[in-house]
Amino acid sequence: MIEYVGENLLAGQIGNFLIILSFAASLLSVLFYLPTSEISLEMNSWKRYGRFFFRLHSFAMVGLIGILFYLIYNHAFEYYYIWRHSSSDMPMKFIISSFWEGQEGSTMLWTFWNIVLGNILIFTAKKWEGSVMVIFTSVQVFLSAMLLGIFPFDIQIGSNPFVLLREHPDMFNLPFTSNPNYLDFVEGNGLNPLLQNYWMTIHPPTVFFGFATTLIPFAYALAALWKKQYQEWIKPALPWTFFGIGILGLGILMGGAWAYEALSFGGFWAWDPVENSSLVPWIILVAAGHLMLINRTKMKSIFSAFALALSSFLFVVYSTYLTKSGILGETSVHSFADGLPGQLIIFLLFYLFIALFFLIKNGRQFLKKTEEDAFWSREFWMFLGALVLVISAFQITLSTSIPVINALFGTDLAPPAKPIEHYNSWQIPLTILVTLFVAISQFLKYKKTEVGPFFKKIAPSFIIALALSIVMAVQLDIRDIFLTTLLFTSLFAVLANFDYLTRILKGNVKKGGSALAHVGFAMVILGSVLSAGNKEIISKNRTQVNINFEDSEDANNENVMLLRNDTVLMEPYYVTYNKRRVVGKNVYYDMDYLKVNSEGKYQKEFSLSPFVQLNEQMGNVPEPDTEHFIDKDIFTHITYADLENLDSTAQDAYREPDTLNLKIGDSLFTSNSIIKLTQFERAIDKEAMNLQPEDIVLGVKITAKTLDGGYYEARPIMVIRGNNIFSINSKIEQLGLDFGFAGIDPETEKLKILLAEKNKNSGDFVIMQAIIFPYINVLWIGIIVMVLGSLLAAWNRLMLGKKKANSK
Amino acid sequence: MKKSHILGIIVIALAIGAIISTVADAATYADFSVAIQNPGKQFQVVGELNKEKDIIYSPKENANEFSFHMVDKNGNEQKVIFNGAKPQDFERSEQVVITGSLEGENFLAEKILMKCPSKYQDGEAGELTEITADSNS
Numbered sequence: 001m002i003e004y005v006g007e008n009l010l011a012g013q014i015g016n017f018l019i020i021l022s023f024a025a026s027l028l029s030v031l032f033y034l035p036t037s038e039i040s041l042e043m044n045s046w047k048r049y050g051r052f053f054f055r056l057h058s059f060a061m062v063g064l065i066g067i068l069f070y071l072i073y074n075h076a077f078e079y080y081y082i083w084r085h086s087s088s089d090m091p092m093k094f095i096i097s098s099f100w101e102g103q104e105g106s107t108m109l110w111t112f113w114n115i116v117l118g119n120i121l122i123f124t125a126k127k128w129e130g131s132v133m134v135i136f137t138s139v140q141v142f143l144s145a146m147l148l149g150i151f152p153f154d155i156q157i158g159s160n161p162f163v164l165l166r167e168h169p170d171m172f173n174l175p176f177t178s179n180p181n182y183l184d185f186v187e188g189n190g191l192n193p194l195l196q197n198y199w200m201t202i203h204p205p206t207v208f209f210g211f212a213t214t215l216i217p218f219a220y221a222l223a224a225l226w227k228k229q230y231q232e233w234i235k236p237a238l239p240w241t242f243f244g245i246g247i248l249g250l251g252i253l254m255g256g257a258w259a260y261e262a263l264s265f266g267g268f269w270a271w272d273p274v275e276n277s278s279l280v281p282w283i284i285l286v287a288a289g290h291l292m293l294i295n296r297t298k299m300k301s302i303f304s305a306f307a308l309a310l311s312s313f314l315f316v317v318y319s320t321y322l323t324k325s326g327i328l329g330e331t332s333v334h335s336f337a338d339g340l341p342g343q344l345i346i347f348l349l350f351y352l353f354i355a356l357f358f359l360i361k362n363g364r365q366f367l368k369k370t371e372e373d374a375f376w377s378r379e380f381w382m383f384l385g386a387l388v389l390v391i392s393a394f395q396i397t398l399s400t401s402i403p404v405i406n407a408l409f410g411t412d413l414a415p416p417a418k419p420i421e422h423y424n425s426w427q428i429p430l431t432i433l434v435t436l437f438v439a440i441s442q443f444l445k446y447k448k449t450e451v452g453p454f455f456k457k458i459a460p461s462f463i464i465a466l467a468l469s470i471v472m473a474v475q476l477d478i479r480d481i482f483l484t485t486l487l488f489t490s491l492f493a494v495l496a497n498f499d500y501l502t503r504i505l506k507g508n509v510k511k512g513g514s515a516l517a518h519v520g521f522a523m524v525i526l527g528s529v530l531s532a533g534n535k536e537i538i539s540k541n542r543t544q545v546n547i548n549f550e551d552s553e554d555a556n557n558e559n560v561m562l563l564r565n566d567t568v569l570m571e572p573y574y575v576t577y578n579k580r581r582v583v584g585k586n587v588y589y590d591m592d593y594l595k596v597n598s599e600g601k602y603q604k605e606f607s608l609s610p611f612v613q614l615n616e617q618m619g620n621v622p623e624p625d626t627e628h629f630i631d632k633d634i635f636t637h638i639t640y641a642d643l644e645n646l647d648s649t650a651q652d653a654y655r656e657p658d659t660l661n662l663k664i665g666d667s668l669f670t671s672n673s674i675i676k677l678t679q680f681e682r683a684i685d686k687e688a689m690n691l692q693p694e695d696i697v698l699g700v701k702i703t704a705k706t707l708d709g710g711y712y713e714a715r716p717i718m719v720i721r722g723n724n725i726f727s728i729n730s731k732i733e734q735l736g737l738d739f740g741f742a743g744i745d746p747e748t749e750k751l752k753i754l755l756a757e758k759n760k761n762s763g764d765f766v767i768m769q770a771i772i773f774p775y776i777n778v779l780w781i782g783i784i785v786m787v788l789g790s791l792l793a794a795w796n797r798l799m800l801g802k803k804k805a806n807s808k
Numbered sequence: 809m810k811k812s813h814i815l816g817i818i819v820i821a822l823a824i825g826a827i828i829s830t831v832a833d834a835a836t837y838a839d840f841s842v843a844i845q846n847p848g849k850q851f852q853v854v855g856e857l858n859k860e861k862d863i864i865y866s867p868k869e870n871a872n873e874f875s876f877h878m879v880d881k882n883g884n885e886q887k888v889i890f891n892g893a894k895p896q897d898f899e900r901s902e903q904v905v906i907t908g909s910l911e912g913e914n915f916l917a918e919k920i921l922m923k924c925p926s927k928y929q930d931g932e933a934g935e936l937t938e939i940t941a942d943s944n945s
Binding site: 414639765 | 819823827829831833836837838850851852865868871872892893894895896897907908918
């Protein structure tokens with residue numbers, strides 16, 4: 001038995017106890033809530049115990065989270081999770097990110113938000129409490145089980161965050177595991193450099209908060225089907241649905257902001273599988289919210305309202321499966337590799353089966369009641385909009401699920417080679433429809449609308465949007481017909497909803513939540529069309545021809561090489577690579593953006609410093625830098641840089657010389673100048689050079705001219721002493737060139753010149769990309785407006801519900 | 809015909825369309841021998857970088873071309889040309905997934921996904937990096 005020094009085993013033991021407590025308490029809560037699941041306000045001891053165990057579960061889970069934070073904060077690398085996801089040199093904000101980098105931590109984050117919501121539901125669900133909490137808490141049982149880390153019958157259930165480093169299977173029998181003092185030298189792995197970004201501190205909690213919120217409409221819908229209360233569930237579920245739309249929408253777009261700022265793909269959205277799998281539940285939630293709105297008073301398309309309210313959460317679980325099971329493996333940049341696929345599949349199938357069971361069993365009853373909506377009614381167009389959203393979600397899910405399809409059907413499909421084109425070809429036309437419906441539906445009335453007044457009301461926004469979009473399309477040179485149409489429809493949607501807000505609602509903010517959210521949504525789309533659809537890569541390579549790819553119409557020439565102090569035209573700027581700075585782990589490349597002023601001189605407009613973070617363990621990671629203007633962003637990104645020999649001594653060292661065979665009069669390019677062998681030099685003062693009188697000597701004069709007009713000379717000398725030949729080298733320090741003269745071929749009269757350059761001569765270049773994103777601020781402002789609008793709508797629904805309840 | 813029937817038909821048609829387009833746009837996993845038999849057709853090949861052979865990137869001549877030799881899972885070796893800058897740390901890669909097609913003698917890659925060795929002893933999946941040639945879209 002080895003006595004290990006410095007381990008904090010108590011924390012882990014408490015943690016393990018809390019995991020079991022949290023699991024058991026959630027299970028007990030379900031069992032006690034079950035007998036009291038009838039829709040009733042009656043308070044009984046079953047319900048009291050149900051609440052008690054839910055709170056006990058909450059307490060255990062919060063304690064668990066506290067312990068994990070405590071361990072990360074204290075760099076307790078004796079725990080595998082802490083070792084793997086953090087290191088001792090990390091600032092606080094990244095310590096927070098380490099918490100959820102791993103699968104156990106992110107499960108805890110999700111569970112945490114469920115606890116917050118569950119404790120609110122206990123107070124607000126009233127007569128729904130029993131049934132809703134049974135469903136709600138059962139999810140907590142599944143989630144808590146994912147932390148158990150036990151192995152009954154050799155089947156792994158859950159993955160425990162308190163596994164010790166020395167006991168982890170990966171470390172089996174490694175030498176350090178038998179060293180009692182291993183903690184003296186063990187250092188954590190640290191956080192993936194891509195995640196070391198402030199967006200990554202706030203994006204995951206927001207997305208998981210949104211994910212957690214989808215459980216509420218799910219629980220209400222399922223409880224309603226179960227207890228055959230087909231209508232009343234909508235009222236309490238609706239505010240949460242709009243709340244979820246706001247929070248999840250915010251979270252997704254925060255992820256976009258992170259991708260835009262920290263990732264190198266040049267944009268905020270790339271249809272990456274992980275992005276997609278968080279977008280789909282949002283789209284479904286939006287569709288569900290709108291159908292619930294139609295059905296809160298009548299039962300017209302109640303079946304679809306149920307189906308969608310149930311689906312959103314199911315897609316959240318599916319999304320968790322996609323990202324955590326490792327099935328996306330080769331298709332996504334940021335899927336987690338380790339996982340518990342089996343457990344997640346059971347989790348998903350369990351709820352899918354229950355939802356389908358009740359939907360089919362009880363859904364038939366109201367399917368027959370469906371009657372047609374009037375064509376000119378708000379509910380018809382809202383229904384249509386929801387339908388388009390479902391198709392959109394279907395298409396995204398289908399293409400994202402290619403690895404799943406392969407696993408199910410044994411096919412050998414690979415994800416689309418050009419994902420952006422593939423998804424856009426569907427999503428742009430569908431978004432055109434959605435924005436069009438968003439534009440008109442506010443002006444339509446429920447049940448029936450007078451057509452004449454409707455057109456009169458909608459006409460101003462239509463005409464202004466049409467005129468504006470034509471002007472913008474011409475000015476921005478947007479040629480694509482779909483993009484131009486989307487430009488128009490999204491502009492139409494912005495204006496129409498703004499018009500509705502100001503003219504019809506007269507700025508009544510309370511009622512304006514939905515109109516505001518629609519303005520915001522349409523601005524997000526408009527901003528995407530303008531910035532992503534119209535982005536301009538200004539780092540076009542103008543000189544180099546791509547022979548292998550010249551036939552391909554989209555041959556890539558977006559990378560430009562810049563030598564240090566080079567100035568290259570990137571319309572409308574001239575860009576100079578000014579300096580390389582090494583600051584800690586980061587290598588910054590200072591790029592000056594210049595414009596030619598009226599006097600014809602270069603004038604610096606701004607500087608950008610994209611950098612490469614050196615990371616021994618996880619690979620070097622480039623991070624872009626962006627200059628923000630009101631009407632555009634200029635994005636700069638290093639695609640390649642020579643990262644060898646970065647420190648200054650190595651920079652000033654000479655490399656191995658190249659042997660050149662040149663005649664007098666020959667010229668040659670070095671990395672920074674043109675050299676020329678001008679003439680032999682025979683008059684050499686041997687004594688001054690400490691040579692012997694009988695030595696045979698021959699010098700050569702080499703001139704070097706730089707592009708900016710510098711002129712330098714070098715005079716290497718060849719010495720023949722007996723049978724030996726050696727060279728007396730001559731350097732040009734300023735250019736980092738070292739010349740040797742090592743011989744001469746009597747037949748060809750070629751001189752053997754040895755040329756060595758300093759490391760920094762050739763290392764000092766970068767390959768970079770520069771992109772202009774026009775009007776991207778429309779997008780960011782749109783997000784804020786949309787989130788505010790959704791939250792306002794949620795609040796308004798909540799108040800409306802209360803008022804009605806009071807008046808009854 | 810009722811409106812709901814018309815809508816139903818449209819939705820089904822779109823759903824079928826989505827399925828067809830997913831299959832049509834999907835690349836196929838294959839090895840180099842299949843890619844050689846079907847020049848011009850898009851494939852996704854999984855394999856390893858041959859570190860013995862030359863990895864050529866000379867940005868002074870062309871910053872947007874980079875070539876290397878790759879051995880697929882069945883041991884076929886093929887020269888690959890990538891239309892883009894050389895991915896940082898490419899030599900460190902453990903597994904490479906390329907998407908592209910055979911044109912003439914060479915496999916022209918439009919996308920490279922590389923997996924770097926993880927710092928974990930058991931060779932569990934490391935960090936993935938994706939590099940796409942064109943960001944035109």
